[in-house]
Amino acid sequence: MSVSIYDTAWLAMIIKSENGKTRWLFPESFELLLHEQTPNGQWKAYSSDIDGILNTTAGLLALIKHQTQPVTIGIEKLPTDLESRISKARSQVETMLQSWDVISTRNVGFEIIVPALLEYLNQHAPGIMADADDTAKAQLSLSLLGRSNSFSAQMIAKFDLGAHFQTYPAERDPSVSTNCNVLMALLHCENPDLHRTSIYNATSFLCHAWENGISDDKWNLSKLYVYMLQGQTFLKLLRRWDEGHMKALPKLLIHARVPTVLVQILHRTILLQSSDGSWGQSSYEPTAYAILTLISISSLPWFDAVQDSITRAITSGQQYLAGRKDNTSNPSYVWIEKVTYSMPAVSEAYYIAARTSEHPPGTWQSAVKSFTSSSSKSVKLPEFLLLLPLFANHIRGKDLLALALVEACFLASRMRTTEPEIFPHKENASEGYLEYVPFITTSCNYLGHPIDIEHLFDLILLSKLNYQVDHYMETVVGALTAHEIESTRVLINRLCRQSFQLPPSQKRRYEESCEPLPEGSKNEMCLVNVHNVLARFIHYVLDHPNVLQSSTYLQRHLSHELEMFLLAHIQQIEDNRRRAAKLPHGTTHAAMPERTYFDWVKRTSADHTSCPYSFVFWTCLISRPGQNCFASAKAKYLSQDMIRHLATMCRQHNDYGSVGRDYREGNLNSVDFEEFQQDYTSGEVSLTAQDPTVRVMSDPRSSMSQRKRCLLDLAEYERRNLERSLDELAYECSEHTMNAVRYFVRVTDLYGQIYVARDIGIQAPVKG
Numbered sequence: 001m002s003v004s005i006y007d008t009a010w011l012a013m014i015i016k017s018e019n020g021k022t023r024w025l026f027p028e029s030f031e032l033l034l035h036e037q038t039p040n041g042q043w044k045a046y047s048s049d050i051d052g053i054l055n056t057t058a059g060l061l062a063l064i065k066h067q068t069q070p071v072t073i074g075i076e077k078l079p080t081d082l083e084s085r086i087s088k089a090r091s092q093v094e095t096m097l098q099s100w101d102v103i104s105t106r107n108v109g110f111e112i113i114v115p116a117l118l119e120y121l122n123q124h125a126p127g128i129m130a131d132a133d134d135t136a137k138a139q140l141s142l143s144l145l146g147r148s149n150s151f152s153a154q155m156i157a158k159f160d161l162g163a164h165f166q167t168y169p170a171e172r173d174p175s176v177s178t179n180c181n182v183l184m185a186l187l188h189c190e191n192p193d194l195h196r197t198s199i200y201n202a203t204s205f206l207c208h209a210w211e212n213g214i215s216d217d218k219w220n221l222s223k224l225y226v227y228m229l230q231g232q233t234f235l236k237l238l239r240r241w242d243e244g245h246m247k248a249l250p251k252l253l254i255h256a257r258v259p260t261v262l263v264q265i266l267h268r269t270i271l272l273q274s275s276d277g278s279w280g281q282s283s284y285e286p287t288a289y290a291i292l293t294l295i296s297i298s299s300l301p302w303f304d305a306v307q308d309s310i311t312r313a314i315t316s317g318q319q320y321l322a323g324r325k326d327n328t329s330n331p332s333y334v335w336i337e338k339v340t341y342s343m344p345a346v347s348e349a350y351y352i353a354a355r356t357s358e359h360p361p362g363t364w365q366s367a368v369k370s371f372t373s374s375s376s377k378s379v380k381l382p383e384f385l386l387l388l389p390l391f392a393n394h395i396r397g398k399d400l401l402a403l404a405l406v407e408a409c410f411l412a413s414r415m416r417t418t419e420p421e422i423f424p425h426k427e428n429a430s431e432g433y434l435e436y437v438p439f440i441t442t443s444c445n446y447l448g449h450p451i452d453i454e455h456l457f458d459l460i461l462l463s464k465l466n467y468q469v470d471h472y473m474e475t476v477v478g479a480l481t482a483h484e485i486e487s488t489r490v491l492i493n494r495l496c497r498q499s500f501q502l503p504p505s506q507k508r509r510y511e512e513s514c515e516p517l518p519e520g521s522k523n524e525m526c527l528v529n530v531h532n533v534l535a536r537f538i539h540y541v542l543d544h545p546n547v548l549q550s551s552t553y554l555q556r557h558l559s560h561e562l563e564m565f566l567l568a569h570i571q572q573i574e575d576n577r578r579r580a581a582k583l584p585h586g587t588t589h590a591a592m593p594e595r596t597y598f599d600w601v602k603r604t605s606a607d608h609t610s611c612p613y614s615f616v617f618w619t620c621l622i623s624r625p626g627q628n629c630f631a632s633a634k635a636k637y638l639s640q641d642m643i644r645h646l647a648t649m650c651r652q653h654n655d656y657g658s659v660g661r662d663y664r665e666g667n668l669n670s671v672d673f674e675e676f677q678q679d680y681t682s683g684e685v686s687l688t689a690q691d692p693t694v695r696v697m698s699d700p701r702s703s704m705s706q707r708k709r710c711l712l713d714l715a716e717y718e719r720r721n722l723e724r725s726l727d728e729l730a731y732e733c734s735e736h737t738m739n740a741v742r743y744f745v746r747v748t749d750l751y752g753q754i755y756v757a758r759d760i761g762i763q764a765p766v767k768g
Helices: 005-012 027-036 049-068 082-099 110-120 132-144 151-159 176-187 192-211 223-242 251-271 285-297 304-322 344-356 366-372 381-385 397-418 437-444 453-475 482-501 524-542 552-582 597-602 604-608 611-622 633-657 659-665 704-730 735-757
Strands: 015-018 021-024
Touching (some): 005 027, 005 049, 049 082, 049 110, 132 151, 132 176, 176 223, 192 223, 192 453, 223 251, 223 366, 251 285, 251 304, 251 366, 251 397, 251 453, 285 344, 366 397, 381 397, 397 437, 397 453, 437 735, 453 552, 453 611, 453 735, 482 524, 482 552, 524 552, 552 604, 597 604, 604 633, 611 633, 611 735, 633 659, 633 704, 633 735
Antiparallel strands (some): 015 021
């Protein structure tokens, strides 16, 4: 371990008594303190503010103790400026404490140590506390040496808080690495089933931490250290489960949550590797962490498609370490305790392990292998996406999509287990979109800064619901009478506004939220069911936990956009009926002269895509509770302008790919508007004899291919405006917010690109 001023100060304060006489045990430590004190009175910080606070406070204590504590053996020669040194140090401590950013401090135990140090200035000494981390490592070491021990029960009794293991009593925030070490120790017990509850608690905590973006740890500055520990621990968990242990653990945990974390750890580790084979230029130690992570996780049976890439990453990393052999005696300060420090012996151990460990294939039972069972259709999805613009030119596109497909399998498994039951399910219904939704969500996450699993999963569920509500509105609500549709419109309006205005405890249950049925209703029970289904959907969106924690502005905005989304479906139903009523016999497309195309595609049609309301929902997810990540007026304006361009482009791509389906199902499409039926030479259109208000394309020069090409041109215009909006928005928002915004844009854009290449919507029955 490297020398620290903090520890040196404590050594300088140790007094030894011999036969009633006292002496300083380590006078050299005091001399070093004097030498290292800066002219302004403080002692240096290594890598954070808390280092300087602890070093200076401990140094100040040592100065005061040497000034006030007499010794009877030897005569200590105190510096003549000791009083000045103490005064300057005291002033520096006060200044540093006033400017200290407590919230961002990561060092271990500071919430106990700093108050204890300050109290010790008034002659109160801190105590010595037990440590779950060291206890777990001691137990693991004994287990690996084949020696039985009884630490497990004592460790659980002392440190298991139920939701997680604490490192020490009164710990401010739980440690990921401590819980990894405790879990690893328990998994190495001869019979881990005896500790199943504690194993479940630790595993659930680690999954929850990763899923919510907590990949830092209080004991080490490198994320790669957490990746290594969590990867190795979860691998051991699956090994013991595969051997027949802990079969009572929840299926969702073993089959979905743990594997998803492992896939993401593998992906992020590969993603962080530099071109020279290292994982960071400052130290070889993080590179060793990364190599050990890849070696362990790659033994799982799900990564055959990327084994060559993993092997190349490991080999290049080991070659990098081989070239750094002479530098192993100078490790970096990556460890955190009271202050930041290095551990040369530990660093060298990691170095040797990473250099010499092999990359053997793993042997697994069929149960773990079956976790990623996919349909023949989904296996072909990566090959299909590689043809699309978003992935076509990506240098690692094939490997990224292979990993994204594995992750999508686990998230799909979780979706089937936890998805909300809102829309009625019909047997034999075509649900091809279910092959796409999880994969699109994960694949786009591999193109930029990774998004937390919980946010990904919420977006997967919302995307699935958007497909379902679209199908439900077309097939069920679309079959209602005009009176019943009007009743549904009133219900949507009232529920969206009521859900925002009332707290959840005061809201009526959705089964009681229906308006009185209109006179002349042909199917009263059907209408009641429709109202209940839509009420459940509205309740799910507006009463989502992240939405309820968001700012009032965002809740009100989401309520409005959700209302516009559902009302756009009502409007689409009515437009489809008007279009069908006016369509002359024997024609395929009729112009819609009531509205301009621009007005329709920017308003009703854009709302119909679900993009605007989904983006506000996404904003609730990525904003801190009670806040809006688009804080300024300009940011709010630009974000809404951006999303309108995105929604319009998405609609145009959707319509391009579904012209045939829309014609078969009687749906209004962009190409049905008068602007697309112009004669490209004369600018004229033909009028029908049956109804002069309905215009039809008659000139062969105005072919469908020309109209579709024009539609794509307009979509590219919207893309250019979208990019400009994003560039402007980046000046108004944090990098974290923009990463999340660009991710949402990628997902939406990819759906549009898929629509251009292939219709993935739910196939509705052809209307007779």
